[in-house]
Amino acid sequence: MRWPALPPLNTLLPFEATVRHASMTAAARELHVTHGAVSRQIQNLERTLGTRLFERGARTLRPTPQARQLAAVVRDALDQIDGAAGQISRRAPAGPLTLSCEPTLLMRWLIPRLPDLTASVPDVTVHLSAGGGPVHFERDGIDLAIRRDDFPLPEEADRTRLFGERIGPVCRPDLASGLATADGIRDAVLLxxxxxxxxxxDWRGITGLTARPASEQTLEHFYLTLQAAAAGVGVAIAPYAVARDDLERGQLVAPFGFVPDGTAYHLLGRRPSGQDARVGRLVAWLRDRTAGLADEARSAG
Structure with missing residues (x-):
């Protein structure tokens, strides 16, 4: 045999899923088999390798370091097989695409544009998921993710740059006249x-302007600080993309405009867009709708 140490191939899918979920029940659910079927395959793999792969507790199942090492290799091999099969397959990929997007950008930029997406790309169905930080395509069951590059992006992911981030103070229009001074913002509630x-x-460092607040308040997400700013609670620092629609409606103003902060948003995919026509059409739509954001941000304020 060419690969004398190769374990039974039918054990590898349930093994990888069990390591990823740290649960045989979840692995069985994903693979549409019974818990007993997964358990038997794990036992078979352990007998073949002559080592225990999981530490079993009363209600816990913890992969050993050796199991994690093997699972990572199995996962890479499955990804390569999946990619090669996708390249030679004559069948067009079907079904919805799951897109993960940072929560505020999702709520305040992407969701309001879903009718346009449906009209422009009617043959592509997108399921949206709010998420930020590191991307785990297989674990989280996502096809694409929109992320800001303020952390290391996965090297193996297909990457398309969408737009650069620009930030600036925003507030309700009736508060703006009392904010702007020669050297910055005075006597405002900073959100x-x-x-x-x-x-x-970051904004102070980029602009050299100061902000001497009357008080300060912290909220969990940008969409909450923007809501508070629109209600007249205070002044928020906002990315242009998520404040754009409120600026256009006149609910917010940007008395100091917006400046680039050196970061950008990217669309990340588990495989190159050329392998899936649906992804290619979605990428084209996103790039078209984000193309003018930088020019709009430069003229806002």
Whole structure:
């Protein structure tokens, strides 16, 4: 045999799924088999390798370091097989695409544009999922993810740059006249965002302007700080993309405009867009709708 150490191939799918979920029940559900079938395959694999792959507790199942090492290799091999099969397959991929997007961008930019997406790309169905930070395509069952590059993006992911981030203070129109001074913002309530706590510091560092607040308040997400700003609670630092529609409606103004902060948003995919026509059409739509954001942000304020 060419591969004398190769374990039974039918054990590898249930093994990889069990390691990923740390649960035979979840692995069985994913593979549409019974818990007993998964358990038998894991036992078979352990007998073949002559080692235990899981530490079993009363209600826990913890993969050993050796199991994690093997599962990572199996996962890479399955990804390569999947990619090769996709390249030679004559069948067009079908079904919906699952797109993960950072929550505020999802709520305030992408969801309002879903009718346009449906009209422009009627043959592509997209399921949306709110998520941020590191991307795990297989574990989370997602095909695509929109992420800001403020953390290392996965090297193996297909990447399309969408737009550069621009930030600036925003507030209700009737508060704007009392904010702008020669050197910055005075005597305002500064609204902070827990998910990006250094946003005000970043803006001050980029512009050289100051902000001397009367008080400060922190909310969990940008969409909450924007809602508070629109209600007249105070002044929020906002990315242009998520404040754009409120600016256009006149609910918010940007007295100091928007400046680039050096980061950008990217569309990440588990495989190149050329392998799936649905992904290619979605990428084209996203690039078209985000193409003008930088010019709009430069002229806002």
């Amino acid at each position: 902070h965002t827990a998910t990006r706590p250094r946003a005000w510091d």
